Amino acid sequence: MRRRFLEALGVAAVIMAVVLLLKSARAPVGAQAGQPGTAAKAGPAPTTPSGDPDLQGIWTRDSDEPLQRPAKYASKETFTDEERAALDKQIAEIVGREASEERRQRGTEQDVGGAYNAAVFTSHLRTGRRTSMIIDPPDGRIPAITAEEQKKRNELREYSLALLQATDVCKNKLPACAGGKYGPPSPRRAETPPYYIMNAVVGSGGGAISRSDGPEDRGHGERCMAAALPDFGGFRRIVQSRDQVSMLYDVGQGQGWIRVIPITQAPHVAKNVRLWWGDSRGRWEGKTLVVDVTNFSPKSNFQGSHENLHLVERWERLDSETIKYTVTIEDATVWTKPWTVTHELKKQKDEDNRIYSEPRCHEGNYGMAGLLVGARELERAFAAGRGPNPATQCLGGCGGFAGGFADEGADANPLR
Amino acid sequence: MPTRFKGSTVGGVIVAIVAAGGIGWLWGTRTAGATTRPIPTVGGKPDFNGIWQANNEAYWDLQAHSARAGMVTQRGVYPYEYAQVAAAPVVALGAAAGVPASIGVVEGDGEIPYKPEAAAMKRENGEHWIDRDPELKCYLPGIPRAMYMPYPFQIVQGGNKIQMAYAFTNASRVIHLDKSAGPPDDTYMGHSVGRWEGDTLVVEVSDFNGKNWFDRAGNFHSDALHLVERFTLLAPNVIRYEVTIQDPKVFTRPWRISMPIYRRMEPNMQLLEYRCVEFAEEFLFGNLRKQPLVKHWEGETMIVDITRKTPPGDKLYEWYRR
Numbered sequence: 001m002r003r004r005f006l007e008a009l010g011v012a013a014v015i016m017a018v019v020l021l022l023k024s025a026r027a028p029v030g031a032q033a034g035q036p037g038t039a040a041k042a043g044p045a046p047t048t049p050s051g052d053p054d055l056q057g058i059w060t061r062d063s064d065e066p067l068q069r070p071a072k073y074a075s076k077e078t079f080t081d082e083e084r085a086a087l088d089k090q091i092a093e094i095v096g097r098e099a100s101e102e103r104r105q106r107g108t109e110q111d112v113g114g115a116y117n118a119a120v121f122t123s124h125l126r127t128g129r130r131t132s133m134i135i136d137p138p139d140g141r142i143p144a145i146t147a148e149e150q151k152k153r154n155e156l157r158e159y160s161l162a163l164l165q166a167t168d169v170c171k172n173k174l175p176a177c178a179g180g181k182y183g184p185p186s187p188r189r190a191e192t193p194p195y196y197i198m199n200a201v202v203g204s205g206g207g208a209i210s211r212s213d214g215p216e217d218r219g220h221g222e223r224c225m226a227a228a229l230p231d232f233g234g235f236r237r238i239v240q241s242r243d244q245v246s247m248l249y250d251v252g253q254g255q256g257w258i259r260v261i262p263i264t265q266a267p268h269v270a271k272n273v274r275l276w277w278g279d280s281r282g283r284w285e286g287k288t289l290v291v292d293v294t295n296f297s298p299k300s301n302f303q304g305s306h307e308n309l310h311l312v313e314r315w316e317r318l319d320s321e322t323i324k325y326t327v328t329i330e331d332a333t334v335w336t337k338p339w340t341v342t343h344e345l346k347k348q349k350d351e352d353n354r355i356y357s358e359p360r361c362h363e364g365n366y367g368m369a370g371l372l373v374g375a376r377e378l379e380r381a382f383a384a385g386r387g388p389n390p391a392t393q394c395l396g397g398c399g400g401f402a403g404g405f406a407d408e409g410a411d412a413n414p415l416r
Numbered sequence: 417m418p419t420r421f422k423g424s425t426v427g428g429v430i431v432a433i434v435a436a437g438g439i440g441w442l443w444g445t446r447t448a449g450a451t452t453r454p455i456p457t458v459g460g461k462p463d464f465n466g467i468w469q470a471n472n473e474a475y476w477d478l479q480a481h482s483a484r485a486g487m488v489t490q491r492g493v494y495p496y497e498y499a500q501v502a503a504a505p506v507v508a509l510g511a512a513a514g515v516p517a518s519i520g521v522v523e524g525d526g527e528i529p530y531k532p533e534a535a536a537m538k539r540e541n542g543e544h545w546i547d548r549d550p551e552l553k554c555y556l557p558g559i560p561r562a563m564y565m566p567y568p569f570q571i572v573q574g575g576n577k578i579q580m581a582y583a584f585t586n587a588s589r590v591i592h593l594d595k596s597a598g599p600p601d602d603t604y605m606g607h608s609v610g611r612w613e614g615d616t617l618v619v620e621v622s623d624f625n626g627k628n629w630f631d632r633a634g635n636f637h638s639d640a641l642h643l644v645e646r647f648t649l650l651a652p653n654v655i656r657y658e659v660t661i662q663d664p665k666v667f668t669r670p671w672r673i674s675m676p677i678y679r680r681m682e683p684n685m686q687l688l689e690y691r692c693v694e695f696a697e698e699f700l701f702g703n704l705r706k707q708p709l710v711k712h713w714e715g716e717t718m719i720v721d722i723t724r725k726t727p728p729g730d731k732l733y734e735w736y737r738r
Contacts, residue, residue, distance in 0.1 A: 049459055049575075056574050056577070213705065214706065214707075215697045223697070237577075239577045240572065241574060243465065245572070248588055258579070269684075275689055350596070358604060360556060362585075363604065369704065372705070373704060376704060
């Protein structure tokens with residue numbers, strides 16, 4: 001129980017920033033904000049004194065569109081207003097049931113791991129117009145990955161499953177154990193992971209792998225290093241001068257960051273300089289800021305792409321209220337072809353200061369200390385014959401944690 | 417000095433001397449009219465856009481001090497303060513681990529007007545530097561400390577907002593020249609509200625959480641800190657930076673620091689991140705690993721035996737909570 005308590009403390013600390021952020025940032029389903037037809041009347045796109053399109057202000061999305069088009073909407077690019085209203089209602093009902101805590105089987109690891117869903121992740125933006133943010137390929141899906149990448153992912157998955165195989169997740173054949181089976185503790189628990197562990201698989205229950213030998217096992221999110229480019233959520237504060245555009249990203253669990261895009265024809269920085277958010281070079285093309293981004297770090301991670309990621313971003317000020325953000329994503333070592341994502345950002349009131357500009361996840365990361373102390377205590381207790389084998393305890397990748405939705409079935413996310 | 421300062425700081429010195437040489441030294445005067453090169457402007461105001469860096473030793477200690485043998489020292493053969501030697505945490509780094517001397521950046525008599533109990537706390541802070549300094553933990557550095565750390569920062573001067581991006585831990589702040597709601601909580605980096613007084617940018621900074629220091633010498637403040645910063649462009653590539661510091665919980669009167677901040681003039685200069693969250697992990701969590709990474713070395717290999725015994729009340733999160 002002590003471990004649970006410590007972990008819960010840790011988790012609570014890590015997510016405090018999210019609670020604050022989401023409270024201020026997200027209109028709950030059922031509120032008026034973001035409803036079609038209630039947006040401020042848009043005027044023409046402004047320009048700066050130097051004649052460039054003016055991107056300045058605080059920006060965020062006011063509706064939710066899935067990154068990839070769900071299979072059931074394969075032939076459909078947009079939702080009707082009726083479909084959007086029905087989806088909003090369905091999502092509100094699912095997360096309502098989730099919040100009631102009746103749906104969970106009390107005392108399971110999934111219950112504990114997902115305990116803060118009810119408090120934090122049950123607010124959702126309204127469903128947007130499009131069935132996917134991906135506009136290319138036309139099917140709205142991330143292109144197929146390369147054979148090399150598939151091999152890598154399989155190796156990581158095998159390793160991850162080996163760490164899960166003695167836990168209840170596999171014993172109870174939960175979705176997080178898909179592809180694995182229940183068995184005795186694996187000797188692979190003592191191995192270094194086959195690749196640098198980065199992020200948890202979406203919906204895998206926090207933590208990257210079921211192990212807490214050191215901070216590296218926990219993945220970028222719990223290490224307060226999850227912010228990546230491109231990013232499709234949160235807020236941006238843009239300030240610009242003639243030769244530079246700065247963007248403060250208020251994203252994730254207090255994991256925000258700032259980038260300054262130079263407007264320049266100069267070539268990218270030297271190849272041996274590797275950066276978490278890449279090296280940006282901006283230029284104006286008509287109404288649009290076009291940014292070329294390279295030189296990513298082998299440790300940076302966007303959907304499995306690392307140092308070979310190449311982005312071409314387009315920031316287009318459509319009118320006084322709207323920026324259209326489009327990004328073409330390319331990494332020939334990961335995907336068989338480039339793909340393009342687009343979404344609209346809506347202007348927020350400057351005066352409201354509606355942005356939490358201090359990304360202080362790290363400063364309050366009691367969670368990491370709690371997780372590691374908890375794991376060491378578990379080992380000591382087992383060694384002293386007063387606790388379970390640590391190999392049977394799921395410490396990450398356990399499932400049961402996906403924004404108020406179930407892993408599968410009627411309460412799964414209808415937009416996934 | 418630590419290796420990482422070498423390239424940038426030395427380059428900066430040369431550039432700064434060249435930049436300042438042509439204009440004479442205008443320290444103490446605020447008239448830009450005496451310069452031989454016009455002050456660049458944007459929107460009728462001095463143009464602070466670009467990448468800047470202080471070039472002094474204030475990050476070690478705001479006050480004047482002699483050079484010393486190590487970032488951390490201990491008693492040597494003699495019992496005198498001046499005969500201290502480098503201590504275990506840095507002894508293997510030789511001459512690269514010392515601390516450079518400084519003429520100081522505190523105006524007037526060079527003293528910081530601590531209340532008696534705060535002066536005692538400052539001394540204690542200095543003695544427990546490696547346990548207490550938030551910089552070592554890669555926490556957001558706060559203002560004014562971020563302005564003179566040995567890392568560059570970038571100013572983006574928009575219409576009603578000025579954004580400053582710091583290389584150190586990717587920290588930033590927005591200076592609001594227009595009306596803006598306050599922050600939702602107290603802050604590390606402060607809430608900055610600016611105005612123009614002639615050609616000087618005056619910034620009032622408040623809403624601090626009191627968890628920051630001024631330097632590596634243990635100079636500190638509380639959550640009652642209130643700053644008035646003055647940015648004056650002396651020449652196209654030199655800012656006179658001056659800060660009046662008020663904190664009635666810690667100091668008996670307001671006091672002031674000032675220094676030049678120089679433009680980084682490399683034609684291809686750009687801000688490169690120093691994302692130290694990861695770099696501080698071993699320092700913060702190393703003792704909680706299943707298998708410790710720091711070992712006693714053996715055989716012909718140098719054995720660095722470090723004793724870092726944390727005093728009561730100064731464990732990682734105990735100090736943070738204060």
